[in-house]
Structures are given as structure tokens and as C-alpha cells.
Amino acid sequence: MRGGLHAIWMSCFLAGCGTPPPSEVVRVDGSSTAYPLMEAVAEEYMRTQSGNVRVTVGVSGTGGGFKKFCRGDIDIAAASRPIAKEEAARCAAAGVAYVTLPVAYDAITVVVHPKNTWAEELSVAQLRRLWQPEAQGALLRWNQLDPAFPDRPIHLYGAGADSGTFDYFTEAVVGRPRSSRGDYTASEDDNLLVTGVAGDVGALGFFGFAYYEENAHRLKAVRIRQDADAAAVSPSRESVMQGRYRPLSRQLLLYVNTQHAQARPQIANWVHFALKQAQPLIDEVRNIPLEAAAYEHAFRRFDAAIAALGATEVVAAQPTAKLGTVDVR
Amino acid sequence: MSASLHGSSERAAFLRRRQRNERWAEWGLGAAASLAVLITLGILLTLIIESLPFFQAVGLWDFLFDPEWTPLFERAHFGIMPLLSATLLTGFIAMSVAIPLGVVTAVWLSEFAAARTREWAKPALELLSSIPTVVFGYFALLFVTPALQKLVPELPTFNLLAPGLVIGLMIIPYVSSLSEDALRAVPMNLREAAFSLGSGRLRTALWVVLPAAVSGVTASAVLALSRALGETMVVAIAAGQQAQLVFDPREGAATLTSYIAQVAMGDVPRHSVAYQSLFAVGLSLFLLTLVFNVAGHWVRNRFREAH
Amino acid sequence: MGGSRNSRGKILHRGEHWRDIGFEALGLLIMLVILLVLAALFVQLWIDGAQRLNLDFLRQFPSRHADQAGILAAWVGSVLVLLVTAGAAVPLGVAAGIYLEEYAARGRWSALLEVSIGNLAGVPSIVYGLLALGLLVQGLHLGQSVLSAGLTLAMLILPMVIVSTREALRTVPQALREASFGLGASRWQTVWHHSLPQATPGILTGVILGLSRAIGETAPVIVIGALSFIAFLPPSPVSSSLPFLNFDWLYSPFTVLPIQVFHWISRPNPAFHANAAAAGVILVLLNVAMNGVALWVRQRARKRQFG
Numbered sequence: 006m007r008g009g010l011h012a013i014w015m016s017c018f019l020a021g022c023g024t025p026p027p028s029e030v031v032r033v034d035g036s037s038t039a040y041p042l043m044e045a046v047a048e049e050y051m052r053t054q055s056g057n058v059r060v061t062v063g064v065s066g067t068g069g070g071f072k073k074f075c076r077g078d079i080d081i082a083a084a085s086r087p088i089a090k091e092e093a094a095r096c097a098a099a100g101v102a103y104v105t106l107p108v109a110y111d112a113i114t115v116v117v118h119p120k121n122t123w124a125e126e127l128s129v130a131q132l133r134r135l136w137q138p139e140a141q142g143a144l145l146r147w148n149q150l151d152p153a154f155p156d157r158p159i160h161l162y163g164a165g166a167d168s169g170t171f172d173y174f175t176e177a178v179v180g181r182p183r184s185s186r187g188d189y190t191a192s193e194d195d196n197l198l199v200t201g202v203a204g205d206v207g208a209l210g211f212f213g214f215a216y217y218e219e220n221a222h223r224l225k226a227v228r229i230r231q232d233a234d235a236a237a238v239s240p241s242r243e244s245v246m247q248g249r250y251r252p253l254s255r256q257l258l259l260y261v262n263t264q265h266a267q268a269r270p271q272i273a274n275w276v277h278f279a280l281k282q283a284q285p286l287i288d289e290v291r292n293i294p295l296e297a298a299a300y301e302h303a304f305r306r307f308d309a310a311i312a313a314l315g316a317t318e319v320v321a322a323q324p325t326a327k328l329g330t331v332d333v334r
Numbered sequence: 335m336s337a338s339l340h341g342s343s344e345r346a347a348f349l350r351r352r353q354r355n356e357r358w359a360e361w362g363l364g365a366a367a368s369l370a371v372l373i374t375l376g377i378l379l380t381l382i383i384e385s386l387p388f389f390q391a392v393g394l395w396d397f398l399f400d401p402e403w404t405p406l407f408e409r410a411h412f413g414i415m416p417l418l419s420a421t422l423l424t425g426f427i428a429m430s431v432a433i434p435l436g437v438v439t440a441v442w443l444s445e446f447a448a449a450r451t452r453e454w455a456k457p458a459l460e461l462l463s464s465i466p467t468v469v470f471g472y473f474a475l476l477f478v479t480p481a482l483q484k485l486v487p488e489l490p491t492f493n494l495l496a497p498g499l500v501i502g503l504m505i506i507p508y509v510s511s512l513s514e515d516a517l518r519a520v521p522m523n524l525r526e527a528a529f530s531l532g533s534g535r536l537r538t539a540l541w542v543v544l545p546a547a548v549s550g551v552t553a554s555a556v557l558a559l560s561r562a563l564g565e566t567m568v569v570a571i572a573a574g575q576q577a578q579l580v581f582d583p584r585e586g587a588a589t590l591t592s593y594i595a596q597v598a599m600g601d602v603p604r605h606s607v608a609y610q611s612l613f614a615v616g617l618s619l620f621l622l623t624l625v626f627n628v629a630g631h632w633v634r635n636r637f638r639e640a641h
Numbered sequence: 642m643g644g645s646r647n648s649r650g651k652i653l654h655r656g657e658h659w660r661d662i663g664f665e666a667l668g669l670l671i672m673l674v675i676l677l678v679l680a681a682l683f684v685q686l687w688i689d690g691a692q693r694l695n696l697d698f699l700r701q702f703p704s705r706h707a708d709q710a711g712i713l714a715a716w717v718g719s720v721l722v723l724l725v726t727a728g729a730a731v732p733l734g735v736a737a738g739i740y741l742e743e744y745a746a747r748g749r750w751s752a753l754l755e756v757s758i759g760n761l762a763g764v765p766s767i768v769y770g771l772l773a774l775g776l777l778v779q780g781l782h783l784g785q786s787v788l789s790a791g792l793t794l795a796m797l798i799l800p801m802v803i804v805s806t807r808e809a810l811r812t813v814p815q816a817l818r819e820a821s822f823g824l825g826a827s828r829w830q831t832v833w834h835h836s837l838p839q840a841t842p843g844i845l846t847g848v849i850l851g852l853s854r855a856i857g858e859t860a861p862v863i864v865i866g867a868l869s870f871i872a873f874l875p876p877s878p879v880s881s882s883l884p885f886l887n888f889d890w891l892y893s894p895f896t897v898l899p900i901q902v903f904h905w906i907s908r909p910n911p912a913f914h915a916n917a918a919a920a921g922v923i924l925v926l927l928n929v930a931m932n933g934v935a936l937w938v939r940q941r942a943r944k945r946q947f948g
Contacts, residue, residue: 044705061894072603138409142402160490160576166406167608187404187411190492190576190586192596199909201574201586204479204491220909290705352827359829360744366736367745370757370803373796377768380775435671442668446661455672457936462679464928466857468899469686469921472906476914477685503678529649534657536664557763564765566860567899571906591767591860598770598864604779612864616771620764627763 031275034063035070035083036169037195038111038213039257041290043083046279049286053278058271066193067169074260075099080272082260085111085169085213104310106259106276106303108283110293112240113174113253114217115227118206123147123154126237128230129252132178135159135209141186147207161189162198162210174211177252199224214240218291229253245293257292263310273311280304381620385613387605388412397614403577403593405611412611414618416577420587421563421622424498424573427583428562431502433555436509440551443510444517445525445539463507471571474500479572492574492586500572501562509558516550517543549637556630560623566591590619686925690918698919703901707912712920715901718787719856721890722897725791726798726855731848734799735837738806738844743832762800769797770864778865785866788891793861798851805847809840842942846935853931857924859899898924 033043040062047060065073067084074082075096088096088105096103115132117124124147134140135150147154164171166183171191176182190201195212202210203223217226217240228237231251244250259279266272280300287294389397392412400413439459443452478496483489520543528538544551574586575596588596593615602609645658653661693708701711745751773793783789813836821831898920905917 041705048704069602138407141404141407141409167602184408187407187409188402188576188578190574191406192575194596194599194907196908197575200907201490201492203909206488208490223909356827356829359832360740363736363740363744366733367740367754367803369733369737369799370754370761373772373799374757374760376776377764377772380772381768384775435675438668439671439675442665442671446665446668451669458672458676458679460932461929462675464853464932465682466859466899466921466924466928468857468859468902468906469682469925472902472917472921473682473685475906476689477681503675506675526649529647529651532647532651532653532657534647534653534661536660537657539664560763564767566765566767566863567903570860571903591765594767594771595860595863598774598866613771613775616768620768623763623765624760627760631759 029057029269029271030059030061031081031269031272032061032063032079033081033083034061034065034073034079035081036067036085036257037064037164037193038085038168038170038215039083039108040064041215041219042109042257042287042292045286045290046275046282049282050275050278058275060275064193066165066167067172068167069193071096071260074103074262075101077101077262077265080262080265080269081276084258084260085255086173087258088260089172102263102314103260104263104307106261106280106307107256107295107299108259108279108303109257109287110245110295111255111257112214112245112250112293113170113177113211113255114214114240115209115211115229115253116202116217116224117209117227118202118204119223119225120206121209121225124209124227125225126228126230128237129178129232132229133180135161136163136175136185137179138184138186141188144186157207160201160205160208161186162201162208163189163191164195164198164212165191165193168193170211170213173255174253214245214293215291242293246296256295261307263314267311267314273307276307277304280307377620381613381617385610385617388607388610388614401579403588405607410607414590414615416579417588417590417593417615418618418622419579419581420494420569420573420577421589421591421619423580423583423587424494424501424565424569424589425559425562427495427498428502428505428565429555429559431499432505432509432558432562435502436506436554436558437513437551439506439510440513440517441539441544444514445535445543459507459510462504465504467504467565467567468571470500470504471497471568474568474572486584489584490574490586492572492576493584494569494573494580494587495583497568497572498583500568501565504565504568505558505562508561509554512554512557513547513551516547516554519550520546549634552637553630553634556626556633560626560630563626564591564619564623566595570595590615590622594619683925686918686921688918689915690920690922693915693919694922698916703904707910707916710905710913710916712898712901712923715896715898715920716923718895719897721787721895722790722794722862723852723856725788725891726794727848727852729792729795730798730802730851733795734802734848734851735806735844737799738803738810739832739837741803742807742810743828743836758800758803761796762804765860766797766858767860767864769793770861772796773861773865784892785894786892787895789865790862790895790897791891793865794855794858797858797861798855801851801854802844802847805850806840806844809843809847810836812843813839842938846939846942849931849935849938853928853935856897856931857899857928859903862897862900863903898927 031047033047035043043062047062051058051060063070063073063079067082067086070079070082070084071088071092073079075092076099115127131150135144144150145158146156147159148156150159163185164174171185172182175185179185190198192198195216198210198212199216199220202208203220209227217224226240228239229250230237238244238250240250240253245254248254259276261272261276266276280303283300284294284297397412397414399415400411401415402411402413403416404411443455447455474496475491478500479489479491479493482493482496486495489495524542524546525538528542533542569589570592573589573592575588575592576586577588577593578585580587594612597608597612602612645653647653698711699716700713701709702713703715704710741751741754745754770793773789773796777783777789777792778785783792817835817839818831821835826834902917902920902924905913905920908914
């Protein structure tokens with residue numbers, strides 16, 4: 006038993022795990038949409054630092070991430086929607102100062118099963134009827150949505166209530182933030198949603214673009230028609246960067262605690278790394294990149310914010326869809 | 335003991351010391367034992383205290399009879415029935431596999447199988463019971479569901495049938511070992527009497543031994559059901575996450591256990607509706623399994639035939 | 642003309658005889674089906690995961706590239722958590738077992754203890770996770786750490802350790818104790834120097850079986866909160882400077898093997914399913930190995946007792 010114990014600790018040392026003191030950790034948490042990118046950045050960053058810095062990435066959802074962020078429990082909150090007024094107030098009350106940095110575009114993709122031949126195009130109005138709270142327990146079959154659709158049950162899969170995707174989707178589609186029916190498979194884990202829709206012919210779901218792209222052969226993306234006289238647009242890198250995929254285009258944002266970043270240089274290093282290395286990693290995880298200039302701009306704003314500590318929120322570049330206030334419990 | 339202890343005062347001191355050590359030992363051991371009671375109390379208190387705000391906000395009537403569970407949405411409903419229906423349906427499917435197969439296996443092991451057969455059969459059952467539940471979940475999602483999809487047209491990936499069957503399989507050793515204990519406890523002379531009358535082994539087993547052991551066998555079924563209702567990983571992986579009232583096992587649904595697992599994974603802050611709902615559902619689960627556990631023990635003790 | 646006879650030598654009616662044979666065949670068939678399903682499970686795991694089973698898999702951290710992802714953080718985490726579990730459950734469980742078996746007088750208190758232990762054994766494992774969430778993580782502010790997970794699993798296997806301690810102590814012949822008392826030993830001395838050493842193999846068997854269960858438990862650890870992405874190990878307990886030992890690792894975030902399997906299964910990309918299968922193979926092998934060791938300990942003790 007003794008020898009076994011020694012073997013374990015020895016192998017620990019040999020594996021190159023040093024003993025970095027607890028301050029050498031960068032804590033990221035938040036949006037599951039942003040998770041693939043955050044995971045990629047964290048992994049690559051730790052590789053360049055050869056294990057001297059630890060980065061943890063949690064997936065508590067955008068709302069969950071903000072709650073932790075405003076308690077000072079994490080250093081960086083990854084969000085798929087801008088911070089809400091109430092969340093910002095909570096941060097201010099707790100004395101948490103931050104800077105907002107856009108890091109990528111995302112397209113909320115509405116998906117159906119590949120064998121679904123009837124709902125290849127949907128309008129925002131139809132989506133509203135499908136997802137509004139009044140539909141709970143009432144709109145349960147496809148032909149209720151459109152008489153031309155077959156008479157079979159709809160199985161819905163979507164983001165959970167703590168998710169930025171949920172907040173964004175409900176505001177963009179239903180018109181009121183967080184206003185949605187509740188009788189669907191709600192999960193913060195987008196992988197579960199992918200598995201669900203990919204295995205169910207009558208299913209419809211929504212999640213971030215990266216998850217669709219990675220599983221494109223298992224799913225079908227629905228073309229979205231914003232209003233009656235617009236064309237139905239498919240989500241893609243081009244349609245998002247050209248601003249044609251509306252209203253479900255959005256930015257992925259990083260909120261960085263400036264006080265933590267000033268006290269611990271690893272955080273600033275990580276942010277610099279993320280902004281510099283964004284492009285190739287974003288391509289790899291199938292997110293949609295911002296324009297190149299935007300990253301440099303963010304870089305400079307971050308440095309300025311650290312330098313001028315005491316500044317509170319620095320307003321980000323305008324998101325492509327207007328959001329207004331988001332009511333958060 | 336020292337050989338040089340012959341002074342009476344030394345002896346008295348020695349005895350006092352030993353007495354004191356003895357008291358310390360008993361006290362220490364007793365404290366360790368009382369942990370069992372403390373942990374039970376701890377579970378009850380934690381579940382009740384953390385879910386109290388939930389029940390104060392949601393009336394007990396709504397909680398028990400509302401057919402919808404959407405606690406985190408605009409049209410918030412807090413009815414436990416959807417989660418309960420999925421839990422019970424899964425348990426029912428599991429029992430319909432585990433009880434026939436488990437009891438037959440128990441009778442076979444106890445009344446029929448030769449010693450040599452038992453030598454591989456019992457370890458096989460123990461092996462089955464020692465496999466981690468997450469591996470069974472893997473099996474349910476990636477083997478059983480695709481196999482069922484070939485038999486049942488348009489079976490969705492997340493359904494209750496596959497996890498139900500797998501949980502049933504998982505519980506067979508539980509049913510069979512408890513039942514077998516009960517069967518073996520039946521004294522030999524009952525069997526001998528039947529054999530003397532020309533009865534074969536099956537007739538004896540079914541009409542003499544089994545009825546004598548019915549309390550133990552029933553208890554094993556009830557305890558196994560309790561185990562099935564409390565199972566988490568298989569349903570968390572293979573049954574999906576939709577909280578809905580469900581009667582058709584071809585649909586997926588969230589059970590009491592998979593709801594807790596899913597919400598707890600999202601890392602909820604302390605005083606939120608989500609956090610409190612965790613403990614409310616946990617309390618329901620605890621009470622549900624408690625009822626079955628107590629019933630199982632009661633059946634075993636009450637109907638035990640005196641031999 | 643001889644017919645078949647039962648064990649009492651009575652001639653069996655032909656239908657009787659065939660029914661006996663039929664049932665024996667049925668029992669055998671069920672066992673074979675169980676074995677077949679077990680085989681299917683292992684084969685499925687092996688087919689899916691064998692390609693990933695190499696030394697690198699054991700040495701690498703999880704990664705977004707499925708072919709580079711490994712279980713280093715997971716198995717080290719499992720080992721550390723098991724250390725805490727054993728460190729808590731063994732002394733407390735054995736002490737409680739000794740108390741119940743050697744000290745406690747029959748009465749209301751000991752009845753309450755026994756009922757509590759029986760109840761705890763039937764509580765679903767996820768409820769232990771909720772207890773830990775409310776009491777340890779939030780209440781005592783131990784956080785989502787190795788310590789919380791270890792203590793939770795210790796509470797989970799405590800009933801197992803207590804029961805196996807009691808059963809092991811029961812096999813110690815009363816004559817041994819009487820002889821010790823006759824020589825003037827106190828109760829504690831008797832237990833410590835005579836009963837306990839005699840009972841050690843049985844206790845060890847129970848402890849190993851309990852730990853093998855703990856290593857595969859997922860649900861309580863999910864509720865406590867193991868991380869999704871963890872690419873570092875908890876700090877080593879030995880450092881090169883004074884005081885040479887530290888306990889930082891107890892408070893470190895962590896992950897364990899079954900959680901890693903669960904997260905990999907949840908990803909729709911089949912490449913990750915291969916990783917899940919490989920980790921599942923390792924889990925199952927660990928379980929089988931631990932059960933095998935427990936069995937061997939028990940066999941050796943029996944041989945020594947009777948051989």
C-alpha cells in the first residue's frame with residue numbers, strides 16, 4: 006500500500022504536474038455556446054505555458070456565469086448575450102469592475118431531423134407561435150403550426166432557463182426576454198440537444214451554430230424568414246458576417262474582472278492569448294469570427310481598462326440585434 | 335500486564351486507568367455508531383430545510399396534483415406528477431424484467447442447480463451487480479436503444495424503454511440473491527416431506543418452498559423496486575430531460591433522479607428557485623424510497639413463517 | 642421398468658419429471674441470457690474503446706480533440722477521492738461495527754441504530770449528493786473539492802462497512818473472547834488484541850467491496866460538482882520545502898473516472914464515445930479486480946479457518 010502511494014505521487018511529478026499555488030489559476034465560466042471556444046483557448050494556452058498555469062472552464066450557462074462573476078468567484082464570464090441591467094447592478098454593488106470584449110459571432114440555429122422534409126423554412130412568426138408561453142400544453146402537433154405540415158407530435162429541444170441562448174432566443178423570437186413555454190427538453194448541455202434532435206424525426210431544437218456545424222450530417226438547419234416579405238436565410242458564416250441572418254445572429258462576449266486581471270497577470274495573458282489566437286481556434290470550433298479589426302480594438306480596450314483601473318463597464322460594439330433590457334430574476 | 339504490580343495502590347491506579355480507557359473506548363465507538371443516526375437526521379434535515387422555502391411558495395396541493403413541472407419558466411408550474419410518472423413507469427418496466435427473471439433464477443439456484451453450476455452462476459450474478467451504473471447507461475444509449483429502434487419504428491433516441499430494461503437487468507442479482515436467501519432459510523424437512531409424497535422438485539419448489547418463503551421473496555421485490563426508483567445514471571444518460579406526464583415508454587422523460595442530476599450539473603446558486611426545487615424533488619424521492627424500504631422490511635418481518 | 646426418482650427415492654410421474662427438467666433448463670437459459678447480455682456489454686465496450694486503450698490514454702488530460710483526450714485527471718482524482726473515502730469510512734465504520742457487536746446492550750438505542758443503518762443502505766445515492774451539497778459544499782464551505790466528494794462517498798459506503806464488520810466479528814468464536822476475559826483482559830483489550838485481528842479478513846473484504854462501489858458512483862459526485870473541463874491535477878501533497886506535506890489537494894477541484902465517462906458519452910461525436918468506452922473498460926476492470934481481491938481475501942481466510 007505504501008509503495009503504491011509513493012508510486013502515485015512519483016508519477017505525478019514525472020507527469021510534469023508542478024504545484025502551482027492556488028493563485029495561478031484562471032477561472033472561466035458561463036455560456037455553453039461559447040464553451041467549445043473557451044475550451045480550445047484554455048487548452049492551447051495551457052500548452053504554451055507548459056502546465057504552470059491552470060485554467061478551469063465551467064458550463065453554468067450565461068446566467069449562472071454572471072451570478073458567479075458578480076460574486077467574484079470567477080475571473081472571466083463567457084456570455085452569449087450582453088449583461089442585463091440587474092446583473093450589472095449586482096456587480097456594481099459587489100464592487101466588481103469589468104470590461105466587455107466581443108470574441109466571436111454566433112448564429113442561433115434552428116434544427117430539425119434530416120428526414121424532416123416539411124419544415125425546411127420557418128418564419129419568425131411561426132417560431133413565436135411555437136415557443137410563446139401560450140403554446141404550453143396547447144401547440145403539440147406539427148399541423149397546428151401549419152395545416153400543410155403532417156399530423157404528428159412536435160418534440161421540442163432547447164436551451165435551459167439559465168442559458169444566454171435561451172434569453173436571446175426568447176427575446177428575438179417571442180419578443181419578451183425569458184418568455185417561453187416550459188414543456189420541452191430544456192438543457193444547458195447543447196450536446197444533449199443535438200443527440201435528441203438527431204434521433205427523433207418529429208423534433209425541433211435550437212442551439213449555437215458551432216454545435217450544428219460539428220454535427221451537420223446528423224441535422225438539418227432551418228432557413229429563417231424574418232418577416233413576410235423577406236427571403237428565408239440559412240445560417241452560415243457568410244450570412245452572419247453580412248448581417249443577413251436575422252434576428253438570430255449575436256455576439257459571444259467575454260466579461261473580464263479588471264481587478265483580478267490587474268492583480269494576476271496570468272488572466273491578462275490569457276485574454277491577450279484569446280484575442281490574438283481567436284481566428285484559427287474559432288475556425289476550428291466552427292464559430293464565426295469577427296472582423297480582424299475588431300480583435301485589435303478589443304485588445305487595446307482591454308489594456309486601457311486595466312491601466313485605468315476604476316473604470317466600470319466599457320460599452321461593447323453594438324450587437325447585430327437590438328436587445329434592450331433583459332429581465333433577469 | 336506488568337509482573338511487578340503488587341502494591342495495592344499501584345494496582346488500584348492501574349485498574350482506574352484501565353477503567354478510564356475502557357470508558358473512552360466505549361464512548362468513542364458509540365460515537366462512531368451514532369453517526370448512522372446523525373447521517374439519517376442530516377439527510378432529513380437538509381432536505382427539509384433547503385426545500386422549505388419552495389413549499390412555502392408553492393402550495394402542497396399544487397405540488398402533488400399539478401400535471402406540469404416547469405419551475406424555471408414564465409408559466410411556472412410546480413407539479414411533481416410528471417417526474418413521478420416517469421420514475422414509476424421506468425420502475426414498472428424494470429420490475430417486469432427483474433422479478434420474473436430474478437425469482438426464477440433464485441428458485442433455480444436454490445432448488446435445482448448443482449454445486450458445480452452454482453460455482454459459475456453466483457460469480458456471474460455478482461459480476462453483473464458490480465458494474466458501475468454509468469457503464470449501464472452507456473450500454474442503454476449506444477446498444478439497447480439502437481437495437482430497439484430496429485424493432486420499434488421511429489423510436490426516439492431518448493426514451494424510457496431502453497433505460498427501463500437495462501435497470502431491470504441491473505437489479506436481477508438483487509432480487510435473486512435476496513430471494514435465494516429467503517428460499518434457503520426454509521428448512522429442509524418441508525422439502526423432504528413433499529419428496530416423500532412423490533413430488534418432483536418443481537412442484538415442491540412452487541407449492542411448498544416458495545409459499546413458505548413468500549415474505550422474503552416479496553420483500554426482495556419491494557426492496558428491488560426501491561432501488562430501481564432511485565437509479566440515476568441510466569436514466570440521466572438514456573431517457574432525455576423533458577419533464578412531462580408520460581405513460582408511453584417510447585417517449586423520453588425526466589425522472590425525479592435525472593432532474594436532480596441535470597439541474598445540479600448547472601451549478602445553481604444557493605437561494606434560487608432551481609436550488610430549492612432540487613431539494614424538494616430530493617425530499618420526494620427520499621420519501622418515496624423510504625416508503626418502499628419500510629414496506630419491504632415490514633413484509634419480511636410480519637409474514638415470516640415460524641419454522 | 643425403472644422411472645426417474647426424486648431424492649427420497651420415490652418414483653416420479655413422467656410429467657413431473659419433464660417439468661423438473663424443463664424448469665432446470667429454463668433456469669439455465671436465463672443464466673445464459675444474462676451471460677450473453679454481459680458479454681454483449683463487454684464486447685460493445687471493447688469494440689468501441691479498445692483502440693483508445695494505450696499508455697497515452699492514461700497519461701493525457703481531457704481535450705477537445707477526441708484522439709488526444711485522456712483520463713489522467715480522472716484516475717488521479719478517483720484515487721485521491723478514494724483515499725479520503727477510505728480514510729473516513731474505515732475507522733468510523735469499523736468502530737461502529739465493533740460497538741454494535743461487542744458493546745451495545747439490546748435496547749431502544751441499539752434498535753434505533755440498526756434501523757438507521759438499514760435505512761441508510763436503501764437511500765438512493767443521489768440523495769447523499771444532495772446532503773453533501775447542502776451540508777458540506779454550502780454549509781461547511783468545503784466547496785466542490787476532493788474532500789467533499791470523499792466524505793460523501795464515505796457516508797454512502799458506511800452501512801456496507803458496518804455490516805461487514807459485524808458479520809466478521811460474529812464469526813469470531815465466543816470461546817476466544819471468554820478465554821481473554823478469563824485472563825483478566827478488559828473488553829477493549831479483548832476486542833483490540835483478539836476479536837479484531839481475527840475478524841480482519843472479513844472486514845477487509847467488506848471494505849474492498851465498498852470501495853469498489855465508491856469508485857463507480859457518479860450521481861452523488863455530479864451533485865457536488867466535478868468539473869467538465871479539467872486539464873490539471875490537484876496539487877501534490879508532498880512538497881520540497883517545509884513542512885513537506887500539505888493538504889491543498891483536499892480542497893482542489895477535481896474530476897473522477899465515472900464523471901469523465903458521463904461527459905464523454907454526452908457528446909454526440911462518436912469519437913468521444915470511443916473514449917467513454919475505453920474509460921468504461923478501465924472502470925469495469927478496476928471493479929472486477931477489486932471484487933476479485935476481496936474474494937481472494939475471503940477465500941484465504943476461510944482456508945485458514947478450516948484448513
